[in-house]
Amino acid sequence: MQTREKHCWDAGVCSKWGFCLVLWGSAPGPRSGGRCACAVANPRVYLSLPLPPSRPWEQLGGACLLGIGVWVMVDPTGFREIVAANPLLITGAYILLAMGGLLFLLGFLGCCGAVRENKCLLLFFFLFILIIFLAELSAAILAFIFRENLTRESFTKELTKHYQGNNDTDVFSATWNSVMITFGCCGVNGPEDFRFASVFRLLTTGSDEVPEACCRREPQTRDGVLLSREECLLGRDLFVNKQGCYTVILNTFETYVYLAGALAIGVLAIELFAMIFAMCLFRGIQ
Template sequence: MEGDCLSCIKYLMFIFNFLIFLGGSFLLGVGVWVLVDPMGFREMVAANPLLFTGVYIILAMGAMLFLLGFLGCCGAIRENKSLLLFFFMLILVIFLAELAAAILAFVFREHLTREKFTRDLKRHYQGHNNTDVFTSTWNALMTTFDCCGVNSPDDFEESLFRLLSPDKMVPGVCCQGNGHPGDAVDDLSRDECQRGSMELRYNKGCYSAVVDYFETYIYMAGALAIVVLTIELFAMVFAMCLFRGIDQ
């Protein structure tokens, strides 16, 4: 009876670790996908150190889960006590690190508010200065999502951009069609747009545009995090049960 129970635990642990292996593969894929710069995402996160660091955290966690899933599968099938203990300790460290990361994300959530992004835009955005990382990042963001400012084009009032370009209400990337190959606005339309023509510019703020775009993925990421934590808990329980059951 004990042998059947031990065998059941062994195969359950193998299944859970295989799921961890798949989860690690998924996180690695997401991290690499962002770093290879689809749709200018690398420039978008570069302006915020928390977001930029988060990409590398995802890569590191994905690599560790990938490795641990592989080790857990090997330890379960071979019934190796040393490998099982090593696996348990590492996955415990990862589990605690994930909880700490979730707590830090909650604590520093105020750094991702509309108000902070608006203040930064007003203070640092320069217009067409491609040598400035902050400016080029925002240009890539507004071009990608067809948006203007954080909340609306009004965000550029009393800003550094207006101080540098007092004759322009909005930067050129806020003009419809600008930045899209084969659909660039002509100089006259761009001039009218930058002087305040609401019909020729994008009037939606980038904060809403980005949130709307990523809303589905945010819920998916949250659900995946809960699933991964649950799987890790079960994997640790099965690892200890198998460790204690071997040679008994």
């Protein structure tokens, strides 16, 4: 037993892919076929714990973030139109893409450091994961602070100030037209928003009560034929979508918010575990 304890590793790492479960009064044991034997002083007990010869957690976390970012940008159900309607949301989608790609690549760096038992690579990996972890935590805090930018009043203010009707060359107006056509809604709160939309009223010289995107369409296709363009532009109730888009957007977000929250917590947990494990390997390399 003394011979075993004499060869114990101080850091608790006893093989390339294993580490000791250190109990009270225990000392790490020697290498044993890819497993770790821990010698407990009193009573004398040996525990053997295998660890998998790969570390896919970082790639998994990065793939999750990358997948969410790509899905937000290309989702065909209209989610991308909602995101594009607010600059804060589109910025968040690009941040997800960048963080996911970087985290995915860093996973390979961590694996190389573990396989080669290279302390420099492991330390480099640990520091980068720490930076990403803090950046994501900061992003969550900023999202909470700037949540007022996603309120009904904020959307209404932006719409009344910048909406230009059927001007497809204006990104803001084209995005709002796409949202209203896709979801069959009108304005933020309803058609009455356009009575106070100064730019829209100025461009239409007051002749149109609502933009063409608010008109009801044949349900067969997304860009179906208008039921009656003339009656719609005059504001006739039977030919205008009465529901505001804010309610539609809110309902759509509620569909995905719990899934996104669970994935975010999972990614942060994966990163935290990756940092702990990288530091354990770093301390165990002689």
